[in-house]
Amino acid sequence: MTSTGYFVTVIAEGLAPVYDVSALCGQPSYWARGVRALGRETHNGVNVQRCWATTLDKNKLLSKIINLITISSSIFWMSLFRIRQGDIVIAVTNPPLLPYLTAIACRLKGARFALLVHDVYPEIFTRLGILKAQSVPVRLMDRASRWLYSESNRIIVIGRDMRNLIIDKLASRHDRVVIATNWGDTEAIFPQPRSESRLLDTLKLSEHFVAQFCGNIGRTHGIEDLVNAAEALASDSSFHFLLMGWGAKKRWAIDQKQARRLENLTILDPLPREELCDGLNACDIAIISFSSGMSGISVPSRMYNVLAAGRPLLAVCDFDSELAAVVREEEIGWVIPPGRPDLIVEALHEAKADPDRLRVMGERARKAAETKYTSSHIIEVYKSLLEGLEAE
Numbered sequence: 001m002t003s004t005g006y007f008v009t010v011i012a013e014g015l016a017p018v019y020d021v022s023a024l025c026g027q028p029s030y031w032a033r034g035v036r037a038l039g040r041e042t043h044n045g046v047n048v049q050r051c052w053a054t055t056l057d058k059n060k061l062l063s064k065i066i067n068l069i070t071i072s073s074s075i076f077w078m079s080l081f082r083i084r085q086g087d088i089v090i091a092v093t094n095p096p097l098l099p100y101l102t103a104i105a106c107r108l109k110g111a112r113f114a115l116l117v118h119d120v121y122p123e124i125f126t127r128l129g130i131l132k133a134q135s136v137p138v139r140l141m142d143r144a145s146r147w148l149y150s151e152s153n154r155i156i157v158i159g160r161d162m163r164n165l166i167i168d169k170l171a172s173r174h175d176r177v178v179i180a181t182n183w184g185d186t187e188a189i190f191p192q193p194r195s196e197s198r199l200l201d202t203l204k205l206s207e208h209f210v211a212q213f214c215g216n217i218g219r220t221h222g223i224e225d226l227v228n229a230a231e232a233l234a235s236d237s238s239f240h241f242l243l244m245g246w247g248a249k250k251r252w253a254i255d256q257k258q259a260r261r262l263e264n265l266t267i268l269d270p271l272p273r274e275e276l277c278d279g280l281n282a283c284d285i286a287i288i289s290f291s292s293g294m295s296g297i298s299v300p301s302r303m304y305n306v307l308a309a310g311r312p313l314l315a316v317c318d319f320d321s322e323l324a325a326v327v328r329e330e331e332i333g334w335v336i337p338p339g340r341p342d343l344i345v346e347a348l349h350e351a352k353a354d355p356d357r358l359r360v361m362g363e364r365a366r367k368a369a370e371t372k373y374t375s376s377h378i379i380e381v382y383k384s385l386l387e388g389l390e391a392e
Contacts (some may be wrong), residue, residue, distance in 0.1 A: 159322030
């Protein structure tokens with residue numbers, strides 16, 4: 001239902017009409033943690049095998065590490081019995097240990113291995129300042145990642161910036177790196193008149209110009225810029241900032257709202273999926289904000305649902321990122337460099353002053369979602385990728 005699991009589920013089910021698809025996964029460990037799903041079942045044409053693992057509280061570091069180790073080891077053990085010679089196996093990069101064990105299993109069983117990259121290591125640690133670039137752990141992770149890429153028959157990336165980053169690590173066969181973006185749910189999420197938003201009505205924000213950030217409020221996201229922009233606009237009651245989501249920086253945002261007495265900032269928990277359409281339409285402009293240096297590291301899947309909702313975008317990100325490229329080529333908003341909340345304020349004033357321009361941007365956003373970023377478009381990319389692997 002969330003994050004990587006959601007996208008892999010749709011990919012598996014989209015391939016099931018053409019291929020014999022099996023999935024190895026764990027028990028629910030996020031929103032439905034504690035619920036026990038069937039150990040084995042066939043769901044929408046996919047043969048599902050759920051492997052045993054701990055499902056401790058992921059918000060506690062030690063518990064999260066234990067979860068990652070147990071699920072990776074359990075899936076590896078099961079893969080030794082389930083993978084057959086000639087199979088094509090797609091593995092994701094989260095948890096970090098899983099793709100290495102899967103690559104080993106594929107080597108042992110004579111299967112072809114495709115790596116779906118959502119997280120790029122060790123760069124994510126160095127760019128966040130968690131580890132130094134020349135430290136021993138970083139050098140070891142870099143060697144390991146290069147080995148993993150060399151073992152992959154295909155490397156699937158979700159953005160052009162990510163492709164460039166990984167190609168720099170490859171000695172040869174750059175054609176193995178294939179772009180298959182994430183997508184928006186254009187059936188469940190669609191443009192709705194702002195005046196019909198239940199959420200805006202509940203929050204009593206119908207008369208405000210609302211800038212919304214919806215999704216993971218994590219370490220890679222430039223929430224500081226949004227809070228600083230909210231503070232700069234605190235004296236203008238016509239503007240309001242709406243943050244909805246979860247993540248490592250959410251507590252900081254709540255504390256800053258209280259400390260700075262930001263009445264123009266509302267922070268909510270993430271919305272249930274059935275309320276997401278109304279929630280994404282509860283704004284005049286959507287904001288996706290990253291810290292500096294995240295190009296190639298993080299491609300925001302939320303971008304595609306914003307497009308599906310037909311909302312213009314204010315992207316705070318590196319200029320060479322996938323997010324910036326989409327906003328520019330589709331002409332659906334503004335691109336602001338991280339660390340410049342003054343430019344966010346300037347862009348919001350510009351957006352508020354020209355509602356017709358916002359409307360046209362929103363129409364372009366929805367058109368891009370329908371013509372480029374639907375699950376059916378991306379499933380075709382995967383089918384082509386698998387056909388290529390079968391022919392080798």
